[in-house]
Amino acid sequence: MKTYLFVYSIGPVQSFIAAARKTEDFWSSSYLLSYLNEKTIRAALESKQHNVKLLSPAVTIEQLDEQMGGGSADVAALPNRFLLRLDANQDLDVISFAKQLEQRTIVTFQELATDAINKVFGTLNEHQYIKRLADKQLSEFVEIFWAFEEWTNKVENASYNNIRLTVEKRLASVKNNRIFTIQAQNALVCTVCGSREALNTGDISDSTIVQKNVVKDKDARIKDNERLCAVCLTKRLARGIFKERFEKEKQLFQPFPSVFDFATQSNPYYAIIMMDGDDMGKWISGIDNKILSGFKNIDEAYHEEISRRLTVFSGQSVPNIVKQSKGRLVYAGGDDVLAFVPLDELLSMIQSLREVFSSENGLDMKATASMGVVIAHKKEPLQRVLTTVRELEGKAKAYKNNVQQKDAVAFGLISKSGQIRRAIVPWYLDEKKQLSVIEIMIRLREVLGETLSSTFLYHFYDAFSPIMPQGEKADLAQEIIDLEFRRLISRASKNLNQNELNSLTEDLLKIYSISLTFVGFLHLLEIIRFMSGKIARKEEDQ
Template identity: 35%
Template sequence: MSEKQMVVFSIGPVQSFIASARKTEDLWSGSFILSFLIERAMETLCSQGLKVEFIYPKASEDDLNPMKKTGYNANVASWPNRFTAFVNGSLDETTNVLKKVDSVVRREFNKICHYAINEVFPKHIQTDQLLKQANHQIEQLLEVYWVVQPYNGHYREEKSTLEARLSAVKNDKIYHQLIESGFTCTVCAQRDALCMEPFDQYETIYELKNKVKNTWKHRNEKFKGTDEGKDDGRIRDNEYLCSICLGKRVARDYFKEVYRNASSFKFYPSVIEIAGKYTYFAILSMDGDNMGSWFNSNTAEEAGKVSDALATFSRRVVPEVVRKEEGYLVYAGGDDVLAFLPVDKALQVANELRQKFGMKGSGLQGATASVGLVIGHKKAPLQLLLQEAKKLENRAKSYVHQEQNQQKNALAIGIHTRSKKHETVVPWQIDGMQTSDLLNEIIELLTNDLSDTFIYRFSEVFLPLNDYDSKDKHLMVEFELRRLLRRSMKVKKEEKELTNILEKLMALYKSMESVKSFVMLLRMLTFFKRMEKQDKGGNNHEDDNA
């Protein structure tokens, strides 16, 4: 009988748990809690006296030691929500250990949520009703799944079998009915807000709200506004949270104590602080392409090399790149990245992360990634922009260009002003040029050399012909672009320089899905043009004209 077991362990839910966020801090804490729980699971597995080898993600004892979590990236959610490992021990021993790991994960999550309740509410508010309500919500949330089987040396086949078993376990899960009859949590809108008094099914919404309001007005002073009459506290007067969302809101305080590292767990900045001098900010969502094929390795050694490369990228490269450009990471787990960025650095960071992801030494050599980049107003609903960033990432992963035989490996950009919404997709490389470099050249061109009527006149001619299918269409576009370039240049240029500009515009046009997409991109680039002008001291009129 094999004395070596193969294990896959996962924690969820992921997207719904992270995305239930009203503030940037909620978003960060949702990601960090899941990362922390998987870290605790791996640490517990290693502490049970059996030899453990992690395949994905790669982890050493130092990596899992809370006291070694220091430096500027200590608060980065860098663990994915699952791990694959070999455990030296019998099937019964390993199964018993995994049951303990499962229990530890659930207990840790319970501790996070109850820590928040103790921090926020005085003891006399923590009635039996409130604690019973909280415990019910906490017990219902976590989805912990794991499978184990003897390992006989056939990594690829046995890993495939293990994944199939894990999927079967998830599909066979028992759905617990969560009956909620009170006033809904103002963050997730899924569970009831915590209340010290029981709800009555015959009460009006006004009566329910008054009960909840009476509970939350007793929250401790440090969670209220700092100035009298100014509702700027960590929990505002119109916020009523369930136990899960409250746990997320206060999680930073909990992790300060766990890691004994207060400096790394300061306040997560608001979108207004991230936007800085601009009215807009960016959200970047990145995902590696075809990662299943990379992990479909023949041997554990090959899979380990992939894990090593992704660990370098997510734990070292991503935090450095984002921090260097004054951005803020939400998570960087393997090939998945979510970050807030200043609008003027967004294209630069997106390009640098994509290039380093596919390079030896900083990522997974030869791998590609697709990125969704949404630029939104700093007063726009955060959840809406997060949903748009994920949609754009999916759109980038769906990119196909038949003529150039390109799939995925693309950048989807969306600009959401307060009155309009523009979106389009471009590949990362166009005719051997980095797309970001090409876009920046065109932004410079629009800023310094072309009149404001250039895009308007091109749109006027070609948008009506968007559905017109002809082999001469490229020639028609090229002819009109050349004519408009000549007419729109603020200062006349030599024919050779004009031809060089035209070639770059045509390369960009040919990479697009349609004329409409090309026009959309040009209009979006005028938004960045206005950002540059604002950077140089000009007026900011970007709200309605992008």
């Protein structure tokens, strides 16, 4: 018997999640991917002859049962890949193991599609034709990659970590060398993805038959002018199908709130956040001083501990924080979080998420994370909001100032006119991570419009923007800026307690001094002013 490390991934993640026009589609795509992975992991754990042990995520069947039977069963919680250890006599046995997993992934998807097709085309004679077309579309859509490496002590330097790196490299090269299949198209294309054939009966002369036979089911939510392919149809009907499958958990699988539910009548803006742990590759490999405290060796036990901590973070800490903030999670798996939240809870929620990541309920005290945050009007197309939040998360990850890299948050405010204001700040101003930028933002937000007029912001802009080249910081002594800023903000004070005014002023100046650009600092202040205006108005209405 030999021991192997084996990695398996399901995609394409981007295509799964792209083409989401509503929060509901977005939820169902993320959930579907997580569900396929869960069923595949189960198949791996159930294959008795290989003595399989999941290493990342380090879950057992019992833990999966607990998760799927618990109150968060409707949150996508599994990453789209897993790493495991197995025993086999020879390479060929590992390949046949992999083939069985592939089969499980695809069949799971096809079964969901069958449910969807039965709901929509239940009485149609041409049912079998549609079913075959759907099976073909699904198996062509799903991209499954896997790689493995024998792990024996005969090989030199065959440490667990070296073998793991070899397997990961192999997986990456398999992905790079994938063959794109060209899909022949015989009928009208799907109105959602625009890339696959809409499901049809094979009779090209009657391309309308599909929509004529759509059951007007309340779960179906298919409009008269829509024609869907198997992938888009399955996503569209996913919630109803999952609801039936998880019958015991009746309170779950409630429709995902639309962005309209995160906005209010007086405040039509909401926020979406995307968070990601920094340097996860380094933490996993234990390099650059990024190794869990208490560990010296990068072995199986180390990876199980990383996986266990991330499971606590994404399975308990994050759902609790998001729930308390009246937000809704789309995805919380490993170090990745994606959630919607009402504007008035945004700042306190993101501060809690960042804090918990470097606590005992997160990865490690030294661990850091970056985040993209977008504030958008409820009528802004969701696709644009999602693209922007992803872009901003990337900007936060690329953040760099004189003393640190990453560990930042990038805000974007998409105004009703479509204009975007962006501001990127580190989470903390000091090395000990006690002076939180978000807490300073909250303090300013609370006094603005109340005991501090926001006029100082415009006067500050007027005073300096003419000498700031293209919004960059001019080569100007910081004292001059400080002096003028202090003067303007104190003039704007309306009975704000002097001590509070002083400390707020100094903290804001610290933010200015680490701001990369003049315009970035101004945008940050404008974003705070914007939030303060929206939230204050909401409270007056109540």
